[in-house]
Amino acid sequence: MHIMALTQPCPRGWLNELDQSSRGYTQAEFWKSLARTCERGLLDAVFIADIMGIYDSYKGSWQPAVQHGVQAPHDDATLVAATMAAVTDKLCFGVTWNTSLQSPYNTARTFTSLDHLTNGRIGWNIVTGYVKNVEDNGMGQLLSHDERYAQADEFMDVVYKLWEHSWEDDAVVRDRVRRMHADPSKVHEIHHKGKYYSVKGPHMCEPSRQRTPVLLQAGGSPRGLAFGGKHAEALFTINPTPEKAAESVRKARQAAVAAGRDPSDVKVLAGVCLIVGRTTAEADEKYRAAREAISLDAAFTLFGGWTGVDLSAYDPDDLIETIKSDGMQAVIKNFTYVDPGRAWRVRDFGEWLKGGTLAPDIVGSVKEVADELERWMRVAGVDGFMVQPYTTPGSHEDLVNLVIPELQARGLFRTEYEGDTFRERLTGADPRLPQRHPAKRLAIGSGRT
Amino acid sequence: MHIMALTQPCPRGWLNELDQSSRGYTQAEFWKSLARTCERGLLDAVFIADIMGIYDSYKGSWQPAVQHGVQAPHDDATLVAATMAAVTDKLCFGVTWNTSLQSPYNTARTFTSLDHLTNGRIGWNIVTGYVKNVEDNGMGQLLSHDERYAQADEFMDVVYKLWEHSWEDDAVVRDRVRRMHADPSKVHEIHHKGKYYSVKGPHMCEPSRQRTPVLLQAGGSPRGLAFGGKHAEALFTINPTPEKAAESVRKARQAAVAAGRDPSDVKVLAGVCLIVGRTTAEADEKYRAAREAISLDAAFTLFGGWTGVDLSAYDPDDLIETIKSDGMQAVIKNFTYVDPGRAWRVRDFGEWLKGGTLAPDIVGSVKEVADELERWMRVAGVDGFMVQPYTTPGSHEDLVNLVIPELQARGLFRTEYEGDTFRERLTGADPRLPQRHPAKRLAIGSGRT
Numbered sequence: 001m002h003i004m005a006l007t008q009p010c011p012r013g014w015l016n017e018l019d020q021s022s023r024g025y026t027q028a029e030f031w032k033s034l035a036r037t038c039e040r041g042l043l044d045a046v047f048i049a050d051i052m053g054i055y056d057s058y059k060g061s062w063q064p065a066v067q068h069g070v071q072a073p074h075d076d077a078t079l080v081a082a083t084m085a086a087v088t089d090k091l092c093f094g095v096t097w098n099t100s101l102q103s104p105y106n107t108a109r110t111f112t113s114l115d116h117l118t119n120g121r122i123g124w125n126i127v128t129g130y131v132k133n134v135e136d137n138g139m140g141q142l143l144s145h146d147e148r149y150a151q152a153d154e155f156m157d158v159v160y161k162l163w164e165h166s167w168e169d170d171a172v173v174r175d176r177v178r179r180m181h182a183d184p185s186k187v188h189e190i191h192h193k194g195k196y197y198s199v200k201g202p203h204m205c206e207p208s209r210q211r212t213p214v215l216l217q218a219g220g221s222p223r224g225l226a227f228g229g230k231h232a233e234a235l236f237t238i239n240p241t242p243e244k245a246a247e248s249v250r251k252a253r254q255a256a257v258a259a260g261r262d263p264s265d266v267k268v269l270a271g272v273c274l275i276v277g278r279t280t281a282e283a284d285e286k287y288r289a290a291r292e293a294i295s296l297d298a299a300f301t302l303f304g305g306w307t308g309v310d311l312s313a314y315d316p317d318d319l320i321e322t323i324k325s326d327g328m329q330a331v332i333k334n335f336t337y338v339d340p341g342r343a344w345r346v347r348d349f350g351e352w353l354k355g356g357t358l359a360p361d362i363v364g365s366v367k368e369v370a371d372e373l374e375r376w377m378r379v380a381g382v383d384g385f386m387v388q389p390y391t392t393p394g395s396h397e398d399l400v401n402l403v404i405p406e407l408q409a410r411g412l413f414r415t416e417y418e419g420d421t422f423r424e425r426l427t428g429a430d431p432r433l434p435q436r437h438p439a440k441r442l443a444i445g446s447g448r449t
Numbered sequence: 450m451h452i453m454a455l456t457q458p459c460p461r462g463w464l465n466e467l468d469q470s471s472r473g474y475t476q477a478e479f480w481k482s483l484a485r486t487c488e489r490g491l492l493d494a495v496f497i498a499d500i501m502g503i504y505d506s507y508k509g510s511w512q513p514a515v516q517h518g519v520q521a522p523h524d525d526a527t528l529v530a531a532t533m534a535a536v537t538d539k540l541c542f543g544v545t546w547n548t549s550l551q552s553p554y555n556t557a558r559t560f561t562s563l564d565h566l567t568n569g570r571i572g573w574n575i576v577t578g579y580v581k582n583v584e585d586n587g588m589g590q591l592l593s594h595d596e597r598y599a600q601a602d603e604f605m606d607v608v609y610k611l612w613e614h615s616w617e618d619d620a621v622v623r624d625r626v627r628r629m630h631a632d633p634s635k636v637h638e639i640h641h642k643g644k645y646y647s648v649k650g651p652h653m654c655e656p657s658r659q660r661t662p663v664l665l666q667a668g669g670s671p672r673g674l675a676f677g678g679k680h681a682e683a684l685f686t687i688n689p690t691p692e693k694a695a696e697s698v699r700k701a702r703q704a705a706v707a708a709g710r711d712p713s714d715v716k717v718l719a720g721v722c723l724i725v726g727r728t729t730a731e732a733d734e735k736y737r738a739a740r741e742a743i744s745l746d747a748a749f750t751l752f753g754g755w756t757g758v759d760l761s762a763y764d765p766d767d768l769i770e771t772i773k774s775d776g777m778q779a780v781i782k783n784f785t786y787v788d789p790g791r792a793w794r795v796r797d798f799g800e801w802l803k804g805g806t807l808a809p810d811i812v813g814s815v816k817e818v819a820d821e822l823e824r825w826m827r828v829a830g831v832d833g834f835m836v837q838p839y840t841t842p843g844s845h846e847d848l849v850n851l852v853i854p855e856l857q858a859r860g861l862f863r864t865e866y867e868g869d870t871f872r873e874r875l876t877g878a879d880p881r882l883p884q885r886h887p888a889k890r891l892a893i894g895s896g897r898t
Contacts, residue, residue: 009562011623011630014623014625014630015625015628017625022621022623022630023623026565026566026655026657027565027566027568028534028535028566028567028568031566032535052555052558052653053653054651054653062633062651063633063636066630066631066633066636066651067629067630067631067632067633068628068629068630069623069630069631072631072653073616073621073631073652073653073654073655074558074653074654075558075561075562075565075566075654076558076559076562078527078528079527079528079531079559079562079563079566080562080566082528082531082532082535083531083532083534083535083566085477085532086477086481086531086532086535086536087535087536101555103586103587103588104587105583105586105587105588106501106550106588109501109523109524109525110525110528112524113458113524113525113528113529114528116475116476116524117475117476117477117480117524117528117529117532118477119476119477133649134554136647136648136649137552137554137648137649137650138552138553138554138646138647138648139552139554139555167522172471172522174463174471174472174518176463176464176466179464179517179744179746180516180517181460181463181471181515181516181517181518182515182516182518182521182522183516184511184512184515184516187512187515197587198585198587199585199586199587200582200585200586201586202503202511202515203522204501204502204503204521204522204523205522205523205524206475206522208475295628297628
C-alpha cells in the first residue's frame with residue numbers, strides 16, 4: 001500500500017482552531033516538522049500542491065479567495081520541497097509544476113536540481129494552468145482545455161529529451177590528466193522543433209539519480225486521462241465511494257495499455273480525508289469540529305476556481321440541475337453518484353467541498369478507519385491513498401501516530417523504507433523509467449554533436 | 450566589515466585535487482556542510498552565482514564549456530539556497546536570478562517564498578541574461594545591453610509594486626469569528642502597464658519579513674552602474690588593486706546620490722581570492738598548486754561567455770591590442786591597469802582568469818592576508834569583501850578557520866551575529882527598505898480595490 005500526504009504552501013483549514021497552517025506555511029520549522037512526521041510514519045511521499053494565480057471566478061473577483069484564505073496567499077512549492085528534503089533522508093516529494101506557465105528548458109533544470117539535491121526523491125505532479133488571472137499577470141496565454149493538453153504533451157517530449165537523451169550516463173569523466181570534465185561527444189543537442197516549443201539543447205544538467213522525476217498526475221477528464229495513461233506513473237483520483245473508484249482504476253489501466261504500457265505501470269491512489277480518534281466518539285467529535293470550520297463562501301470560491309462557474313449567481317437552495325455549465329457536469333455526476341436519489345442543492349456542494357477537497361471522509365476509530373481503507377483497496381483495486389488534511393498539524397500526525405501502526409500490525413504497510421529513490425519505492429524496480437515508457441522511445445534530432 | 454562567500458552550483462576549481470565541487474554540487478550534504486562552515490565563521494552571507502544556458506562563444510560551441518567544466522553542467526541556485534537555509538539560522542543568502550529570463554509575477558513569488566522560509570535572510574543578485582543559446586532553448590529573446598537594463602528597470606518597478614505596495618502590513622487578520630483570513634480592502638492590485646510588462650496583481654504572497662529581498666548587483670558598465678546606483682544595496686566590484694577599487698567605490702556612491710539615495714546606501718564589496726597558509730611558505734605552496742590547476746581553454750571559454758570574444762581566433766602569444774572588440778575594452782583597461790607597462794598577451798588573460806574570476810589573489814600567512822584586507826579597506830574605502838574560492842571545500846574553510854579569527858582579534862569583524870535579517874546585518878537599520886529607496890517612491894495604479 002502506498003500512502004502520500006497532501007499539503008500546500010498556503011493557509012488550509014485555518015478556520016479550524018487546531019490548524020496552524022495560516023502562520024506555519026511561511027515558516028521553515030512548520031515544514032521541517034511535517035517532513036519529520038511523515039518520514040517517521042514511513043510514508044511514500046509528501047505531495048505538495050501548488051497554484052499560480054488567485055481564484056477569481058466566484059463573484060468575478062479574487063477578493064473572496066483572499067478574504068476566505070482559499071489557496072491565497074500562496075508560496076512556491078519547489079522551495080518548500082527543498083526545505084523539507086534538507087532535513088530528511090528517505091521521504092520523497094511530489095512537487096506540483098505547471099506546463100502552461102513554465103519553459104521546458106528551465107523546468108528540466110529545476111527538476112534535475114531537485115533530484116540531485118534529494119538523491120532521487122523527487123516526483124513531479126504535472127498540471128496545466130487554469131486560473132484566468134495569470135494572463136493578466138503576464139504569465140502567458142491560456143489555451144483551451146484540449147489544446148493545453150496538446151501543448152503539455154509536447155512539453156513532455158522536450159523535457160524527456162533533455163532528461164533521458166541529452167547526457168549519456170558516462171559523459172562526466174572528471175579526468176584531470178586529460179583536462180576533461182565531461183566528454184562532449186557524449187552530450188547531445190536535442191534539436192526539438194514542434195508546434196509550441198523550439199529547444200536545441202543540450203540539457204544544462206548532468207543526469208540525476210532518476211533522470212526523469214517520478215511522474216504524477218491528477219486529471220480526470222477524458223483528455224486528461226489519456227495524458228495520464230501515457231505519461232503518469234501514479235494517478236490521483238477523487239471518488240465518493242470505492243465502487244466508483246474502481247471505474248477510475250479500470251480507466252487508468254486501460255489508458256496505460258492504450259499508450260503501450262503495462263496496466264500496472266500506472267499506480268492509482270485514491271484521495272481520502274481521514275478523521276481518526278482513539279475511539280469512535282473521539283473521531284465523531286473531531287469530525288464535528290472539522291465540519292463547523294466549513295465555509296460556504298470558501299467552498300464556492302474553490303469550486304469557481306476549478307470549474308469557472310460562479311455559484312454566487314445562484315441561491316444556496318437552488319437545485320443543482322438548474323446550473324448549466326459543461327465544466328460542471330463531470331463534477332456533478334461524480335458528486336451525485338454517492339446518493340443519486342437525493343435532491344442535491346447548491347449548498348450541498350459547499351458542504352461537500354469542505355473548503356478544500358471533494359475527497360470522501362473516512363471517520364472513525366483506528367480500527368474502523370483501517371477497515372475502511374482495506375475495503376477501498378479490495379473494492380476499488382487502488383494501489384494506495386493520497387491523504388488530504390483537515391488541519392496541519394493534526395491530520396497527518398493522526399495518520400502517522402494512529403493509522404500507520406494499525407496498518408503495519410495488519411501487514412498492510414511497510415515497517416521500514418525500501419528503496420532510496422521515489423521510483424524504486426513506487427515500483428519496486430529501477431530508479432530509472434522502464435524502457436516501455438514513452439519517454440524512452442523518443443528519438444532526439446539528427447544533430448548528435 | 451562585511452564578508453560574503455561566493456559559491457556556484459556547478460563544478461568550480463575541479464582541476465585542483467583538493468576540490469570536491471564536481472561531485473559535491475549535486476549533493477545536499479556538500480551544501481549543508483558549506484552553510485554550517487560559513488555560519489560558524491559569522492559570515493554575512495553565502496552568495497550563490499547562477500547562469501542559464503551554456504557558454505558558447507569560444508570556438509563557437511558549447512563543447513569547450515562542457516569539456517572543461519566551465520559553469521556547465523549547472524544546477525539551480527534557488528534550490529541550493531533553500532537547502533542551505535534549512536540547516537542554518539543566521540546565515541544569509543544572495544541568490545542570483547535573471548530579469549531577462551523570468552516573469553516579474555513569478556519572481557516576486559519566488560523571493561517572497563525564500564524570504565518567508567528563511568525569516569528574512571534572503572538577498573537577490575540581480576542579473577540580466579547574456580548567454581546567446583538561451584534563445585535557442587526557448588527562453589525568450591535577448592535584447593541589446595542597454596535595452597536589457599531598460600527592461601530590467603521596468604522589471605524592478607513591477608516586483609517593487611508587488612512586494613511593497615500590494616499587501617498592507619495588517620492585511621492578514623486570521624479572524625475566525627468574522628471568517629476573514631485577510632481583509633481584501635488592504636490588498637491592492639498594482640495595475641502595471643509598461644513597455645515590457647503588463648501585470649495587474651495583486652501579489653500572490655503576503656509580505657515577508659523584509660518584503661523586498663536585499664538587492665545585490667555586480668554590473669560594472671556605465672549603464673550597469675546607474676542601475677546599481679538606483680537599485681542595489683550592495684555592489685560587487687572586481688578590481689586588480691585597492692587604488693583602482695577606490696574609483697569603483699566613488700562611482701558607486703555617486704550613482705546612489707544621482708538616484709536620490711545616500712552615498713552609504715550602497716555598500717561596496719571587493720571581490721578577492723584568499724590563499725592563506727599558517728606560514729607564508731604554506732600559502733605559496735597552496736598558490737602554486739592552485740595556479741597549476743589553471744586551464745587556458747577554461748579561461749578562454751569563460752572569457753568568451755562574458756565578452757562574446759572568441760579567443761580561439763588568436764594565438765596565445767598575440768598581443769591583446771590586436772583584439773578588436775568593444776565588449777573587451779573595459780576588461781582590458783581594468784586588467785592592464787595593474788601593470789600598464791607590460792606587453793599583455795592573450796595567454797596572460799587566461800592565467801589571470803584562473804578559470805573562474807578576475808578577482809585579485811591575496812596570498813600569504815594569516816597575518817599577511819589580514820594586513821592586506823586592512824589595506825584594501827583603508828585605500829579603497831570598500832565596506833567588505835566577496836571572497837571567491839579556488840576550491841570547495843578549502844578556500845572558505847581557510848577564511849573561516851584562519852582569517853576570521855585574526856580579523857576578530859583585530860576588532861575588524863563581528864564576534865557574534867547582529868540582526869536577524871540580511872538587511873539589518875548589512876545596514877544596521879530596519880529589515881525593510883528605507884523610505885528613500887526608489888521602490889518606496891513608486892505609486893501603484895489607480896485601481897485600489
